[in-house]
Amino acid sequence: MADTSVDAMGAPLTRSPRGRAKRGRGAGGSGLTSLLARRMVTAVPLLLVVSSFNFLLLSLTPGDAARQMLGTSGTPEQYEALRRQLGLDLPVYEQYGRWLGHAVSGDFGNSITNGTPVLESVMSRVPVTMSLIVGSLLVSVVVGVSLGVFSAVRGGVIGRAVDALALLGWALPVFWVGSVLVVVFAIKLQWFPALGYVPFTESPQDWVRSLVLPVTALSLGSVAAVLKQTREAMLDVLGSEYIRMAAANGVSRNSLIYRHALKNAAIPVVTVLGVQTIGLLGGAVLIESVFSVPGLGSLVVGSALAHDIPTVQAVAVFFTVVVIIVNLLVDLAYGLLNPRVSTA
Amino acid sequence: MNRTPLIALLAASALALGTTACGAGSEGDGPTGTSANELRIGLSFGPFTLDPAKDGGGTPNVMRSLTNESLFHMNADYTASPALVSDYKYVGDGNKVFEFTLKKGIRFTDGSPLDAAAVKTWLEYFAKQPGPYASTLSIGSVETKGEYTVRLNLASPSPIVPLLLSQYGNRGALSSPKSVADPGSLAKGTYGVGPYVLDPAQSVTGDHYTLVPSKHYHDPSAARFKKVTVRIIPNPSSMLRAFQSGQIDFGNLDSSTAPAAEKAGVKVMHWRSGTIAVTLADRDGTATKPLADVRVRQALNYAIDRESITKAMVGEYGRPTSQYQTEYTNPALEDRYPYDPKKAKALLAKAGYPKGFSMDVVDPGAIIGNWGDPTMQTVAKYWEKVGVRVKVTQATTDFIQQALSKKFAAMQWAPDASPTSIAYSLLYGPKASMNPFGASNAKIDALYHQGQTQQGDQAAKTFRKLNSMVTEQAIHVPIYEYHIPWGMNEHITGVKKGSWMVFGADLGWTN
DSSP states (O other): OOOOOOOOOSSOOOTTTTOOOOOOOOEEEEHHHHHHHHHHHHHHHHHHHHHHHHHHHHHHHHSSSHHHHHHHOHHHHHHHHHHHTTTTTTTTTHHHHHHHHTTTTTTTBBBTTTTTTTHHHHHHHHHHHHHHHHHHHHHIIIIHHHHHHHHHOOOHHHHHHEEEEEHHHHSSSSHHHHHHHHHIIIIISOOSSSSSSOOOTTTEHHHHHHHHHHHHHHHHHHHHHHHHHHHHHHHHTTSSHHHHHHHHHOOOIIIIIIIHHHHHHHHHHHHHHHHHHHHHHHHHHHHHHHHOOOOOOHHHHHHHTTOOOOHHHHHHHHHHHHHHHHHHHHHHHHHOOOOOOOOO | OOOOHHHHHHHHHHHHHHHHHHHHHOOSSSTTTOTTTEEEEESSOOOOOOOOTTOOTTHHHHHHHHHHHOEEEEEEEOOEEESSSEEEESSSSSSSSEEEEEOOOOBEEEOOOOOHHHHHHHHHHHSSSTTTTTTTTOEEEEEOOOOHHHEESSSSSSOHHHHHTTTTTGGTTOOOHHHHHHEEEEEEEEOSSSSSSEEEOOTTTTTTEEEEEEETOOGGGGGOOOHHHHHHEEOOHHHHHHHHHTTEEEEOOTTTTTTHHHHHOEEEEEOOEEEEEEOOOTTOSSSSGGSSHHHHHHHHEEEEEEHHHHHHHHSSSSESSSSSOOOOOOOOGGSOOOOOOOHHHHHHHTTOOTTTTTEEEEGOOOOOHHHHHHHHHHHHHHHTTEEEEEEEEEEEEHHHHHHTTTSEEEEEEBBBOOHHHHHHHIIIIIIITTTOOOOOHHHHHHHHHHHHTTTHHHHHHHHHHHHHHHHHTTTTTEEEEEEEEEOOOOOEEEEBBBBOOOOOOOOOOOO
């Protein structure tokens, strides 16, 4: 597997992809099968650890669902009866065991608070959160890589200015950026809605409009990380001997930048994108709150406050699966970008 | 370098955004392109569950009032008027048997008829559910007396049965027998008697709910909108921005955002919704002996400057008060405990605590804004000035558990206003749900039991005495009554100022 160590901005600590490439079989054929098999095997203990740790943490948080449901009017007898009904009187390991027993067969149970099937709630919100994440990734790649290349190639004052802006974008809190965007573009200019989400199936145009501000706010930090990493990697590659040789041999500047340098610089950028994708999952929780977007983030926040353990567990499992898939895709991308990087 | 590809890329992105934005503006009716036939409501929190038997109260009842008309309608002055009921009476003396007759020709939103059997099914279901209001009407049995008449045999007397069958506490929010037979469906939809019904296809639980007119409501003109959208917006700043951008027509604000909403042209109304108070739970002195002395409890009341605290915490969206209850109060006691630290010290000295004492208090933390920990910390500073040292513990979602743990002599909280009968079973009775030390007062107990068997003016007189005694005995340290500011656009009419919630507000439309 490729080295994914990163610095504070999510940039790989190893700059030169060539320096850490291992000779191997690439991403194709049995290498890919082996990679998938290994990831499947490691995914199981990972899911167990995450779900059990999550369950334990939720059990340790103050309060419980029975008290939340009964409020101040519930008598001690009612409270105890409801605890028994919900299984909250059982030891934590037994509660977890019961949950796990059902979860392995795809039954994540019903929400403790509203009685609706958890899987139904989660799946109805997946498209919303994925719209935010995928949209933010697209913006990060397009804007981050473009400005990173521009900054590296152009250099000078403009290059440094772009670099400084990237740092600023990284430093600004997501919720603050979101609030500013709403004030300017929703309240003053009335271009976009201040909150809410419109499904694509309802109106593609309104779907885009409802995503513009949250995606912009969410992707700012990610754009900064990708920009910075692209710039560093491009500077590294452009300064290398083989590029100088190619330039001396009359290869055009465009070809040097986009065909040779950018491809080599892409590997560390892919690493950053993997890290950023995972970070975006966390950012989405904040953004969904600011923009009142009905995604997994707002679901998990509301469920955690209500001690709705089945719902929080299901979201945690989903997020873990996403992280596993993202890491797998990053490894596959390494293999595609540079066959000398082993996936075996 | 040839920069064409990069510039083209950025230009395309800008064009795409610009086109989208132009699309937004072209609808010509604000950023959301709303029509005059839609009512958009914003609530800071939504229903826990759509099953009224398991749900709590508060702001979600704005939505429930549109989908579940109740047997009686609770008015602003705590009285109840018949709604789905044509006639009602107590049978015999002692308020133990209550009978009512339903209006004829009324249907639930699923088309099934509203009759005595349906009401019996609903009330029996309600009483058995683990809901927050299940125990407040102690039903012994429910009988049907003919097709439309229902008789309630109560396990203990109650003079407020009509109130308990109103929208207060959801008991009166009937749901159809079919839905009761399938509680899973009750959690996903609305099956009441109401002008609107939930459209599950256009709703996301916990985020937004879309209501459409019911085909079976007996007064179709009551459904003035073709669509009502209820959006849950927990973040107060987001709620304000929703108003400012014209995305909602009606919703609850808070004291920090209401002034900005008014500046933005939103009409804001507010009225009493409850009391912020420190309840002296250990008033028998079980663990904190000084609290057993009424002079100590009164000293704690004299020691705080309610005017200053109210101004600092909620500004104009609240009012200082020395009385905990909101009904059957004595106006003469409104300022029973003016700020007088010297008197507080003197009372403490007379009680044998010239150097004060220490006690532990729990509050609901910052989760309820200034109503929680900030207010308690301020009160604690005032108490320190007269020698009472307070260790304040912030709770969160475990507030009730903490308050009932017997670790704390007092609890600072923000309960909704509730009728005196309910307040007794919540706070004053020896087995009250929020009376962890089981403290009791024989005179208060006697007044409660007397009032429960009386009616009308007699009951009011008795409960007024009870509430005066609560104030004189300084069972609480009331600080200020809290108001929920409701924002509404110009075209919203029929919201009556003075009702302690907006239950049953007309939410009319004059466009």
